[in-house]
Amino acid sequence: MTSDIMLSDSTLLPHDDAQYLCSLIRSIPGFPQENILFRDFMPVFADPRGLDLLIQGLVNALPVKPSEFDYIAGLEARGFLIGIALAQKLNKGFIAVRKAGKLPPPVVSQSYDLEYGSATMEIEKDLVPSHSRILIVDDLIATGGTAWAAMKLFESIDCTVSGFSFVMKLDGLDGLAKLENHPTSTMMVMPA
Incomplete structure (x- = not known):
């Protein structure tokens, strides 16, 4: 096992599987x-x-019950892979949150800062019905900029972010603080 990576909660998977x-x-x-x-x-x-x-x-680590969200939104790019598999497992729709310039118009955009630069994320404006409930999924939360941008995108089209689900969290970085007290889960923790 990679010595610096561990599950955030030992009950998520049996020890050997973890x-x-x-x-x-x-x-x-x-x-x-x-x-x-x-x-x-x-x-x-x-x-x-x-x-x-x-x-x-x-699934074991979900921050809210599946009945509390309608769609899973995956953040480019590894969030797509995780989000689609999770959406299929939970019988939910999937929304891709893409880097700028990859989606046909009309789009909604939000810029944000990364650990090593800045970027802009977009979603298709008319893809998600107003008042939908969204679970945002990604592989990693570090500074929280990408997840924050996705949250702001969905809020701008009158949707509710039900929570966030991350595979990994970098310990020592305060990215979760940017998510405005939304329910969150992280499956693994590792030092920054």
């Missing part, structure tokens, strides 16, 4: 730039057991 899942995540220093420790999550998707454990762990 060890196996964590062992699939690689840590790559200096990527995408110096002073960043990138967590390579892609080996989890390539491993059938790992993928099954990931989705089951996310």
Whole structure:
């Protein structure tokens, strides 16, 4: 098992399954730039057991009941992979929150800061009915900028963010504070 990665709650998965899942995540220093420790999550998707454990762990860790949201919104790009699998498992619709310029108009946009730059996220304006309830999903919460931008996008089209679900949280960074006390869950914790 990767020694610095652990489940945020030991009841999410049996111990052996948790060890196996964590062992699939690689840590790559200096990527995408110096002073960043990138967590390579892609080996989890390539491993059938790992993928099954990931989705089951996310279901076990949901911050709200499935009856409390209508759609799962996945953040580009790994949030797409996680979100679609989770939406299928929970029989929910899926909404892609994309980087600027990737969706046809009309779109709603929100700019935000990253750990290593800035970016803009977009959703299709007429894709989600007003007053829908959204669970936002991504692989990692660090500074919280991407999740905050997604929250603001959905609020701007009169939707409610029911909560946030993350696979990993970087310990020592206060990204969850940006999410305005919405229910959140993180499946794994690791040092920043």
